[in-house]
Amino acid sequence: MSKKTIYPKITTHVLQEMKLKGEKIAMLTAYDYSMAGLIDEAGIDVILVGDSASNVMAGNKTTVPITLNEMIYHASSVMNAVSRALVVVDLPFGTYQGDSLEALHSAIRIMKESGANAVKMEGGKEIVQSVKRILSAGIPVLGHLGLTPQSIHKFGTYVVRATEEKEAEKLIKDAHILEEAGCFGIVLEKIPAELGTKVTQEIKIPTIGIGAGNGTDGQVLVIHDMLGITQKFSPRFLRRYHNLSEEIKGSVQSYITDVKSSDFPNDREQY
Ligand code: KIV
Numbered sequence: 001m002s003k004k005t006i007y008p009k010i011t012t013h014v015l016q017e018m019k020l021k022g023e024k025i026a027m028l029t030a031y032d033y034s035m036a037g038l039i040d041e042a043g044i045d046v047i048l049v050g051d052s053a054s055n056v057m058a059g060n061k062t063t064v065p066i067t068l069n070e071m072i073y074h075a076s077s078v079m080n081a082v083s084r085a086l087v088v089v090d091l092p093f094g095t096y097q098g099d100s101l102e103a104l105h106s107a108i109r110i111m112k113e114s115g116a117n118a119v120k121m122e123g124g125k126e127i128v129q130s131v132k133r134i135l136s137a138g139i140p141v142l143g144h145l146g147l148t149p150q151s152i153h154k155f156g157t158y159v160v161r162a163t164e165e166k167e168a169e170k171l172i173k174d175a176h177i178l179e180e181a182g183c184f185g186i187v188l189e190k191i192p193a194e195l196g197t198k199v200t201q202e203i204k205i206p207t208i209g210i211g212a213g214n215g216t217d218g219q220v221l222v223i224h225d226m227l228g229i230t231q232k233f234s235p236r237f238l239r240r241y242h243n244l245s246e247e248i249k250g251s252v253q254s255y256i257t258d259v260k261s262s263d264f265p266n267d268r269e270q271y
Contacts, residue, residue: 010045010086012118012140012184018045018217019206025218027208028226031057031074035223037081044085046208048120048220049075051090051150056224063149066092068106075114088118088142093150096121096130103130107139120187122148124174128181135182143178145171145199146212147190160211162191172199179203187220188212190237211237 005023007014018025027046030036031053039047053074054066068091075089089110096103107119118140121127131141146161155161162168171191178186185206188196193213200207200216209216221238224230228243258264 007045009084012086015045015086015185015206015218019204025206025208027218027220029053029220029222029224030078033077033081036078039223040082040085045218046220047078047082047085047087049078049087049089049114049116050120050222051092052222054092056222056230062152063090064093064152068092068095068109072110072113075110075116079115086118087116088120089114089116090120096134097123097127100129100133103127104133104137107134107141108137111139118142118184120144122150124170125177128177131178131181131183141181141183142208143175143183143186144189145174145178145186145191146188149189158190160190160192162195168192168195171195172202175199175203175207179205185217188216190235211235 005021015025025045027048028039028044029048029050029052030039031049036047049071051063051066051071053070054060054063057074058066058070060066071089071092075087078087091103091106091110095106103121110116110119119134120142121131122144124143124145131143134141147155147158149158152158162171168191172195175186183205185208186199186203188199188207188209190211193215196207196209196212197215206217208218208220210220222230225233225238226241228240229245229248231245255264
């Protein structure tokens with residue numbers, strides 16, 4: 001029987017140790033105090049304050065519009081709740097591409113104003129100067145390759161990435177570039193499982209997959225998707241652990257009925 005190591009606090013060093021020991025890393029997104037507290041208490045290893053907040057919290061069609069101030073607000077709320085998990089925050093679109101000094105300032109703002117533990121950035125070779133500059137300030141960076149939603153207007157679609165050899169080769173090269181630059185891990189999004197396994201075996205830092213198969217060192221899902229709060233989004237990689245949208249609507253309907261019928265509040269629910 002395999003023994004599970006108890007880690008009182010998750011750090012980037014612990015994630016590296018987990019990869020070496022072959023222990024899978026469990027990561028979920030959170031954007032607010034209440035949900036982050038529940039996930040942390042449940043024992044999640046890594047909490048991602050993802051720019052998917054743009055979709056699931058703000059209702060935007062893409063992750064492009066979310067701002068640095070909004071990410072800092074979400075990250076601070078999460079940090080107020082978390083005591084064990086490693087908290088990683090997405091650098092939003094337009095705050096790190098093309099200008100490494102701006103990237104550094106953006107990352108410093110996130111770390112100083114939210115108290116988070118690390119930042120995540122999408123891209124490989126194109127953003128490596130920004131990655132290096134942020135790392136030089138002592139800020140841990142998580143890479144993100146494959147489907148990179150901040151580039152949706154370039155891709156034009158959210159289909160599986162790197163199915164062609166040329167793109168797969170670039171992805172492998174980018175993974176090595178990010179590893180050499182000093183990233184503590186890489187998220188691999190929506191790529192063939194075989195490629196996810198290959199990258200994971202080739203690099204020494206942990207990989208965390210979302211739609212990248214079972215061969216990665218860990219998995220990440222958007223909390224609203226895995227709890228079934230979002231209703232229309234159902235890619236193949238998504239396992240729903242609950243149908244909260246139905247439960248929430250059912251509870252709200254019961255409340256409406258109780259209020260309209262004067263059943264709520266009853267004698268015990270008033271002063
Ligand atoms: O923003 C996000 O939630 C993400 C995950 C999908 C990895 O980047």
